[in-house]
Every structure is written in structure tokens, then in C-alpha cells.
Amino acid sequence: MNEEQRLSRVERRKRELELEQAEAERQHKDNDSHDQGEDSPVESENRTEESEHPFLTQDERHSPNQSQQGKNQQGRDRKKTVRTPKPKWRLPLGKGSKRKREARDQKAHSAEAKRREPRRDTPPPREQPPKEKRKRRGWKGKAALLLLLVTVIVGYMATNPFTFLVMGSDARVGESLSGSRTDSLQLIEFVPRSRTVQNVSIPRDTYTAIPCEPDREGDKITHAFAYGGATCTVGAVEGLTEASVDGQIVITFETFMELIDTVGGVNVTATHSFSEKGFNQTYEYTEGVSYSMDGDMALAYARHRKSDTDGARSSRQTEVMTAVADKLASPSGWTKIPATYRFMKDEMGLEMNPLQMASVGLTMLLRPDVNKMQVEGQDAYINNVYYYQPNEESVQAIRDALDLTLWGTVR
Numbered sequence: 001m002n003e004e005q006r007l008s009r010v011e012r013r014k015r016e017l018e019l020e021q022a023e024a025e026r027q028h029k030d031n032d033s034h035d036q037g038e039d040s041p042v043e044s045e046n047r048t049e050e051s052e053h054p055f056l057t058q059d060e061r062h063s064p065n066q067s068q069q070g071k072n073q074q075g076r077d078r079k080k081t082v083r084t085p086k087p088k089w090r091l092p093l094g095k096g097s098k099r100k101r102e103a104r105d106q107k108a109h110s111a112e113a114k115r116r117e118p119r120r121d122t123p124p125p126r127e128q129p130p131k132e133k134r135k136r137r138g139w140k141g142k143a144a145l146l147l148l149l150v151t152v153i154v155g156y157m158a159t160n161p162f163t164f165l166v167m168g169s170d171a172r173v174g175e176s177l178s179g180s181r182t183d184s185l186q187l188i189e190f191v192p193r194s195r196t197v198q199n200v201s202i203p204r205d206t207y208t209a210i211p212c213e214p215d216r217e218g219d220k221i222t223h224a225f226a227y228g229g230a231t232c233t234v235g236a237v238e239g240l241t242e243a244s245v246d247g248q249i250v251i252t253f254e255t256f257m258e259l260i261d262t263v264g265g266v267n268v269t270a271t272h273s274f275s276e277k278g279f280n281q282t283y284e285y286t287e288g289v290s291y292s293m294d295g296d297m298a299l300a301y302a303r304h305r306k307s308d309t310d311g312a313r314s315s316r317q318t319e320v321m322t323a324v325a326d327k328l329a330s331p332s333g334w335t336k337i338p339a340t341y342r343f344m345k346d347e348m349g350l351e352m353n354p355l356q357m358a359s360v361g362l363t364m365l366l367r368p369d370v371n372k373m374q375v376e377g378q379d380a381y382i383n384n385v386y387y388y389q390p391n392e393e394s395v396q397a398i399r400d401a402l403d404l405t406l407w408g409t410v411r
Helices: 009-030 041-052 058-062 064-080 095-116 131-158 223-241 253-262 295-303 310-329 331-347 354-365 392-402
Strands: 162-169 182-191 196-202 247-251 266-269 274-277 282-285 290-293 369-374 377-382 385-390
Touching (some): 162 310, 182 223, 182 310, 196 223, 223 392, 266 310, 282 295, 295 310, 369 392
Parallel strands (some): 196 369
Antiparallel strands (some): 162 182, 182 196, 266 290, 377 385
């Protein structure tokens, strides 16, 4: 776009007038013969156009020379100045669009002022507690939630079924466990959620496979401890009952008496009438009578087997161990739990973690139903050696009874 196109209509007209006047002056100089008092047709026409031009001011009409000089000066100044690029052309807003925009802005401003203005019927805002207090309360809530979660997990794990093997060694006071045999075997399964205890008594002469005697088809289960200790005995019991043993303990005569004395004695109601000699004296027991027993009296009661069977002796041993659990579960025995646990772990080879102990304690605290079972069988002689041959039906019934779910139902 050239310079003339940038000028407005008035400026173009002024430019034309300037060019015409310059042309007239040049012709006036060339024609000296013309009369000075007469006006040339060009000048007359110019004056006529200037007087009649609607866009010229009063000063421009009367002083065309000054106007021409000013225009020439403006033209020179315009040439000297640096032209800055004009903004992009935009379509001007019409009057209707402008009114709509003003109305929209006014409506937005009134809505904003109304929103900021507090309502009279709205109660004043409550003061917010300091940020530090909110942070502490948040941490307390998280800690409480974490503690609740841990409690639920521990409670769930503590209520899982737990199978425990009690091995009673026949080692006398002062004798070593090495080479001794198990005088009694009791497999106990605790199911806290159903308040059930499965107690299986295994006679010492029961004929079964022994893991540490691979060359023999079977042997007395009592020999497993003599040949391979507690590990071999656990394997023999698991093979016979098809149950998984979770914990174990080995009890001797000496540790049995010390355990009873550690818990402060037990209360046992005799289930059979007999007399038995202890280390200190001979004790008389009458069926149905409750006795407060110390270690020596409890051992004499548990080891008697002259007037009845091995099964009855195992039942009496279970009665004594149940009395120990009841004593520890009572409020008066809570303080003795740490010392009892240390003694059983150090002196009796106890293998039981705190969750398993919680499972046992919780089960006994709920006063469970104890299902007493015994491996049934008949006497047999193999190679002129006495054995107790178990019945397959009895063994299968015990396997089914021990195969329980979390809720004490048979799988």
C-alpha cells in the first residue's frame, strides 16, 4: 500500500489542492504578461473550491499559503519519522454488540458482589482450629486405624487352629533324655473359633512306621524318641494321624513337677480311685473328689497305670495339663505366664510362638468342648515281640476328626 492510500479522503483532497496551486504558481511565473490584478482561472477555481470545501477550516480557507506550507512541513516530518506497524485490522463492534457486552459485564459484577456479600440469616463462620492441632488429630486417627488393623490381623492369626504334641519321657529324676522313650503321647488340636479341643492319646506300644528306622516296616512308637529324639517322634505321629504338628514339648518327671510348682499348683478332680507313691509320700485319690495338687502329688496322679489302662493314664495327664492351662488363663495366673513360658522353653524344649500361645490361651479361656479320642487296637505279637496293633477304622476316624477348618468343621 503506497502513501496516498494511507491518507484519508481529506488529506488526499488537500494534496490535490496543493498540486493544483503549485501548478498555478508555475503557470503564473511563466505568463508575465497577465494582469496581476486579475485572478487566473486556476486560482479562482482553487479559491472557489477552498471556500466551498466542507472539510477545510476557516484558517485554511483564508490562508492557503500557510496551509500549504504546514502541509509540506508535515509531509517532510512524516517522511523523517519511523513508521511503526499498525495493529491488525479488526471488525469494529456494532452498537448492539457493545450494549450486550456491557449488560453482560454489569450482570457478572452484580453477581460477584452479591456472592461476596454475607447473608444475614447465615451464622458466622466457626473458627478453624490451628493447623498444628488438626495435624495432631490426623496423626492420632492414623495411629488408631493402624492399631486396629494390627489387632485384627493378630486376632485373625491367633484364632487359627493349632496342633500341639506333648511327649512325656520316661527319664527319671537326674537321668538324661538321650536314649529315653516316650511314656505317653498326646496330640492336641486347638480350634478357638469353634471352642473345640481335639485330644488324641497314642499308646506307647502302638505299631507304626518310624521315619528314623527306614529298614523296618514298623516299630513301637515309643522307640522313635530313643532312636531319633523329638524330631523322629513328630514324624511318626504325623505319619500315623496325617496331621501337621505345629508345636511340641517334652516333659520329664522332674520338669513336670517343677512346672506345677511354677504355676502355683493346680486343682484336679480325680476320675479314678487309686493310690500312688510319690517322691515324698504315698497319695490316695478318690473318684469325684477335687484336690489341690503340688508338683509331686500331680506327678503321682498322672503316672499311675497299675489299676487301669494306658488310655486312662493319658486321660489323667490331659486333666493335669488342662488344669495348668486353666490356672494360667485365670486372672490370678496371668502374672505367672512369663515365668512359665521361659521355663517351658528352656527346660522342656517348648516350640511355640506367641501367636500360637495366644491361640491356646484363647481356646482354654472360652471353656472349650474337649473331644477325647484314643487310637484303638488289639494286642499283637510280631517276631515274639509285643505290639499294640491299631485298627484302621479307629485311625481313619481320628484323621477325619483332626482335619478341621478354621470354624471347626470337617473339611
